[in-house]
Amino acid sequence: MSTLVSPQGASVSVPQSSVNSSAGTLAVPSQTHVDLGENTPNVYSFFERVTSTWTYVVADPASNDAVVIDPVLDYDHSSGRISTETADGVMGFILDKNLNIRRILETHAHADHLTAAQYLKQRLGQDVPVCIGSRIKQVQESFARVYDIDPALLEDTFDVYFKDDEQFKLGNLSCKVLHLPGHTPDHLGYVFGRAVFTGDSIFMPDVGSARADFPGGNVNDLYNSMQRLLSLPSDYLIFVGHDYPPEREVQDVVTVAEQRERNKHVNAGTDEATFKTFRSTRDAQLGSPKLLHPSLQVNIRAGRLPPADREGRVFFKIPVKASVAL
Numbered sequence: 001m002s003t004l005v006s007p008q009g010a011s012v013s014v015p016q017s018s019v020n021s022s023a024g025t026l027a028v029p030s031q032t033h034v035d036l037g038e039n040t041p042n043v044y045s046f047f048e049r050v051t052s053t054w055t056y057v058v059a060d061p062a063s064n065d066a067v068v069i070d071p072v073l074d075y076d077h078s079s080g081r082i083s084t085e086t087a088d089g090v091m092g093f094i095l096d097k098n099l100n101i102r103r104i105l106e107t108h109a110h111a112d113h114l115t116a117a118q119y120l121k122q123r124l125g126q127d128v129p130v131c132i133g134s135r136i137k138q139v140q141e142s143f144a145r146v147y148d149i150d151p152a153l154l155e156d157t158f159d160v161y162f163k164d165d166e167q168f169k170l171g172n173l174s175c176k177v178l179h180l181p182g183h184t185p186d187h188l189g190y191v192f193g194r195a196v197f198t199g200d201s202i203f204m205p206d207v208g209s210a211r212a213d214f215p216g217g218n219v220n221d222l223y224n225s226m227q228r229l230l231s232l233p234s235d236y237l238i239f240v241g242h243d244y245p246p247e248r249e250v251q252d253v254v255t256v257a258e259q260r261e262r263n264k265h266v267n268a269g270t271d272e273a274t275f276k277t278f279r280s281t282r283d284a285q286l287g288s289p290k291l292l293h294p295s296l297q298v299n300i301r302a303g304r305l306p307p308a309d310r311e312g313r314v315f316f317k318i319p320v321k322a323s324v325a326l
């Protein structure tokens with residue numbers, strides 16, 4: 001496993017695995033970051049290898065109050081089978097650590113994996129709010145049209161709709177919500193002290209940036225959101241939403257200073273026009289994410305499945321584009 005380059009504080013890297021315990025399956029985080037500084041929580045990072053997604057458990061060490069960011073539901077596309085091994089592992093960790101989960105935070109409506117937010121909410125057995133940016137309504141409207149969903153059925157799907165740049169408390173800590181549009185219009189980052197959870201607004205320096213061609217995505221907005229992240233203090237820690245390492249172990253975090261110096265798409269010397277040309281050209285060559293349709297049909301419902309038919313069966317819709325009339 002990789003270790004951090006420069007963040008102060010103790011970091012522990014272990015191959016992610018699961019063990020059985022009295023709390024059930026218990027995932028061992030692949031990265032653990034503690035003592036990161038004043039007002040900064042402990043961070044436990046879980047890597048889901050099928051979709052290359054980082055899920056974070058972020059805990060105030062003084063109160064044990066915690067949040068989960070971007071949990072993942074397992075989905076096998078060929079069989080349509082949904083399972084919860086990954087989420088159960090994170091839940092086991094939460095129980096084992098006696099963490100009080102106060103919120104489940106989504107950075108955005110993901111297009112490459114299904115969120116386990118609703119499943120975790122059920123398992124937590126309390127009224128833990130599932131939170132997302134208020135501009136999710138724009139994403140829901142877009143995809144309600146794509147999948148022929150009555151928009152009224154998507155109202156109040158989430159428990160909390162964050163306004164741009166609002167703040168909330170977590171135990172003795174506070175979190176600032178950053179609106180980071182570009183990859184999607186609803187995209188948020190979450191800033192707890194020095195720890196910044198960016199979702200898909202920036203990736204590790206050797207991976208660069210996320211695509212900006214989904215409905216409501218915008219290359220200029222993405223550039224500006226990345227600049228906003230790069231303008232944070234140099235020692236702030238950027239925790240990314242995915243990692244797609246070219247030839248190294250997966251990594252979850254890097255400092256703002258390292259992003260400014262090394263980000264291959266938007267380093268300190270990259271202007272907006274250059275980024276726009278590169279990103280637009282690249283996006284035009286990319287195919288749709290493999291789990292696009294299942295992901296969006298679940299994620300705009302905050303992690304719920306589409307309604308079952310009269311026989312209790314659940315289906316995902318796939319829009320078809322035929323080049324001939326059949």
Ligand SMILES: [Fe+2]
Pocket residue numbers: 108109110111112183200
């Ligand atoms: Fe995404």
